[in-house]
Amino acid sequence: MSSESEEIVMTPTKRGKATHIKIERKPKKAVSQGPDSVVHVAGGEHTGLVITKGTEAEEDFGKPELQIGFMCFLLDQKTNKHFVESRKLQFWYREGTDYYHQVTTAYEFFKELVRPENFPRDYIGFIKKCMKQMQGEKYALAKKVDLEIQQLEEGEAPVDPANRIPVEQFDMEGILRNGLPKEDTRPTEQIVREKLLTVLESAYPNVLAVEDLVRITASDEGIVTQQLQDLYQHELVRQMEHGGFVRQVLDTQTEVQVVKQMPTIAANQQPTIAIIxxxxxxxxxxxxxxxxxxxxxxxxxxxxxxxxxxxxxxxxxxxxxxxxxxxxxxxxxxxxxxxxxxxxxxxxxxxxxxxxxxxxxxxxxxxxxxxxxxxxxxxxxxxxxxxxxxxxxxxxxxxxxxxxxxxxxxxxxxxxxxxxxxxxxxxxxxxxxxxxxxxxxxxxxxxxxxxxxxxxxxxxxxxxxxxxxxxxxxxxxxxxxxxxxxxxxxxxxxxxxxxxxxxxxxxxxxxxxxxxxxxxxxxxxxxxxxxxxxxxxxxxxxxxxxxxxxxxxxxxxxxxxxxxxxxxxxxxxxxxxxxxxxxxxxxxxx
The missing domain is CATH 3.40.50.1580 (Nucleoside phosphorylase domain)
Known part of the structure; x- marks a missing residue:
């Protein structure tokens, strides 16, 4: 069915604590046959969008085929208090839509909805954007979208999102964060120490020379040498011949032998299972x-x-x-x-x-x-x-x-x-x-x-x-x-x-x-x-x-x-x- 023969119909309902905004495709004829339920028919650039009031005899679409849930960390402008909303987008699709196209349609719908440059700042704008997106050919496979909105009680709300950054540092209603890595404000010595352990653990059991560690960690040689000595004193690394370093395993339960060649093991004592x-x-x-x-x-x-x-x-x-x-x-x-x-x-x-x-x-x-x-x-x-x-x-x-x-x-x-x-x-x-x-x-x-x-x-x-x-x-x-x-x-x-x-x-x-x-x-x-x-x-x-x-x-x-x-x-x-x-x-x- 072409979008020209369809209208996008929005129906709000309340179920318990949750508000549901149902947005679905309907043939124009079907909408016109129920004038008592029609609240508003848009015109001009919004032609094709219809708002109706909920009825007791709602069509049962069954369980949604895909759902994307997210949290909005909001600020009430009147009370200046923060609160958290749970929002869920539930999708139903035209018959025969495969799983891959269900997922990609939902993901793209969601990504466009929350784009930073035009994220809707209020409920009316948010719902209107949902309706306009449904009207586009890009999401023609979606038959119905249900937006569920519920404000969470203080005990139900999650902790501050995304690496526990304070809510005040969030934009776009608090649900978005920049994907760029955060600046590491720890002392340089601590950062270098962590890098050295990571590199030596990755290389283990290979031995790395000091100059290699300086190059790989992109750190000052003096700080590298100092931190290697600290790691050595804490028995986290071992210094080998020619001045190289290797990660030392802290395991008092296991006997460790450093060998040039593996000792001979009798055939009936050979391991039968290898774990890599x-x-x-x-x-x-x-x-x-x-x-x-x-x-x-x-x-x-x-x-x-x-x-x-x-x-x-x-x-x-x-x-x-x-x-x-x-x-x-x-x-x-x-x-x-x-x-x-x-x-x-x-x-x-x-x-x-x-x-x-x-x-x-x-x-x-x-x-x-x-x-x-x-x-x-x-x-x-x-x-x-x-x-x-x-x-x-x-x-x-x-x-x-x-x-x-x-x-x-x-x-x-x-x-x-x-x-x-x-x-x-x-x-x-x-x-x-x-x-x-x-x-x-x-x-x-x-x-x-x-x-x-x-x-x-x-x-x-x-x-x-x-x-x-x-x-x-x-x-x-x-x-x-x-x-x-x-x-x-x-x-x-x-x-x-x-x-x-x-x-x-x-x-x-x-x-x-x-x-x-x-x-x-x-x-x-x-x-x-x-x-x-x-x-x-x-x-x-x-x-x-x-x-x-x-x-x-x-x-x-x-x-x-x-x-x-x-x-x-x-x-x-x-x-x-x-x-x-x-x-x-x-x-x-x-």
Whole structure:
């Protein structure tokens, strides 16, 4: 139906504490047949907009197909008091509209509605803008939009939004903030110290020279030297030969040996499970899950060093390693592949490989069961094509401006780990209290409490979800509502199952990320592990799985506050899966 044969009809209603502004498309004939309910018919530039009064016999559109909720932090001009409003935009679509076009239509409608340059300053302007947008062809797929407005009581209102900046510093009714990074006002020494730890943790177990640390941190050499000495005195770094520095692990539970060559391990004592991590906090987390463990640092003065921790999880002998990398660039990913090859080549009895760590969740603003939040854990699951991982190398555009992704994908040939995960899911559905990973998290937190990184779960209020609306502006939106009758706990991880994706060409732009995730069913994005996967498959390891703790909504690289806890949650889930795995070596011994 063309927009010329339709009118945009707005009907306000009140339900309890909430005001609903229903805006829907209706044939002109249908509107003209109900003159008693028509309050105003606009003319001139607003021709086609109609206001009606609510009736008791409202048409039931059923559950909205998509919803975007956000908070408005407002100032009452008369009383000079701040108050908070919850606003929700609920969308219904024309029949046959697929999920991707539902999401993009809603996102674009929302982004245009809150554009900083013409954001409506009052209710009438806000509602009028909603109606005018519905009138445009750009949103023709939307059949109905319902705007729900409710002022929150003082106890219901959230804390100040966006990094806890005082409300007075917000413009655009307080719901927008500039996307540019805030100026770091901490002392220079503190900033340099943090940078040094971050770089050394990323490079671990590699050794970095002082001149490299000066260059990478872009800091004064004197301050770098001073802070390195402070870190050394606190036993956070170790000084190696030739004056280089390496991150020192504070772990009194584990014997550490620095070796030039790995000692020979008898065939029946070889580990059968490998766990690959990329971040320092991830390595600490999985090592906290082991018993009777020993760490070997295979140290090299030039080239890449390696770190292996060998121990037991349940009845299985496992080995964990950390990929040495400095920065998020291609050379680091290739080095990660080389490290994986050395691991799998040096320990040839390995049957199962876990790639464990953090990732960024894909937002599903209307589906509680698909939406991944910080602290949740995603276990890789094969899609209908059998793939668990997609990597985008680059994006191409044809003459018709259609987007094409140049990608690689991977699928395990042996599905034993996937079947265990399915059994865990089924058992938890039948027994909701089943969650051994929660106990493993608590035990890990006790073991790691002396670490520099904090592995406790950050407060629920810090799990903020933002949408980029362009021009370096972001807006905070609400997580999807918890289904009625369902109890949601925000102090424990939820297990989710799906496909993992990666690739800088897709994650750096919201639109391409959404399109890529929709096309290939991606549940979470992480850093690029294509070279690691190439090595796993190239070494003929048929059983492999990704387990990712959600720490942000990008690719896992930005959620610094949530990274340690998310890594620990993922490690606890890996431990659960491993302890559910049968050990055939025990059959040979007894």
């Amino acid at each position: 991590t990329a971040l320092y906090c991830e390595k600490l987390a999985i090592d906290a899950m082991m018993e009777n463990k020993k760490t070997y640092v295979k140290y090299k003065t030039e080239g890449e060093s390696n770190v292996y921790t060998i121990g037991y999880i349940g009845e299985h002998k496992v080995i964990s390693t950390k990929l040495p990398a400095i920065g998020h660039f291609r050379a680091a990913q290739i080095a990660a592949g080389n490290t994986t090859t050395r691991l799998l080549g040096g320990f040839q009895n390995i049957e199962h490989v876990f790639v464990m760590g953090v990732a960024g969740g894909v937002s599903h603003l209307t589906d509680y069961f698909k939406h991944l939040r910080r602290g949740d854990v995603l276990i890789s699951r094969c899609n209908e094509k059998g793939y668990i991982y997609y990597y985008c190398e680059k994006i191409l555009q044809d003459k018709e401006e259609n987007i094409h992704y140049v990608l690689k994908n991977w699928a395990p040939r042996d599905l034993v780990l996937q079947r265990i995960a399915e059994k865990i899911e089924d058992y938890q559905k039948a027994n909701p209290d089943y969650a051994p990973w929660e106990r493993y998290i608590e035990e890990g937190q006790e073991l790691l409490k002396e670490q520099e990184a904090k592995f406790s779960r950050p407060p629920a209020a810090s799990d903020r979800l933002y949408m980029n609306i362009g021009e370096n502006q972001v807006i905070e939106v609400q997580h999807p509502d918890v289904p009625s009758g369902m109890i949601h706990r925000d102090d424990v991880p939820r297990l989710r199952y799906g496909v993992v994706g990666s690739g800088r060409p897709v994650v750096k732009h919201d639109d391409t990320k959404l399109d890529f995730a929709t096309k290939y069913g991606i549940s979470a994005f992480d850093s690029e592990f294509d070279q690691v996967l190439e090595s796993i498959v190239g070494n003929r390891k048929d059983s492999f799985m990704f387990v990712r703790g959600i720490c942000d909504y990008q690719d896992g690289s930005r959620g610094k506050e949530w990274q340690p806890y998310a890594a620990l949650a993922a490690a606890a889930v890996v431990k659960t899966i491993i302890k559910s795995l049968h050990n055939p070596q025990l059959d040979e011994q007894y």
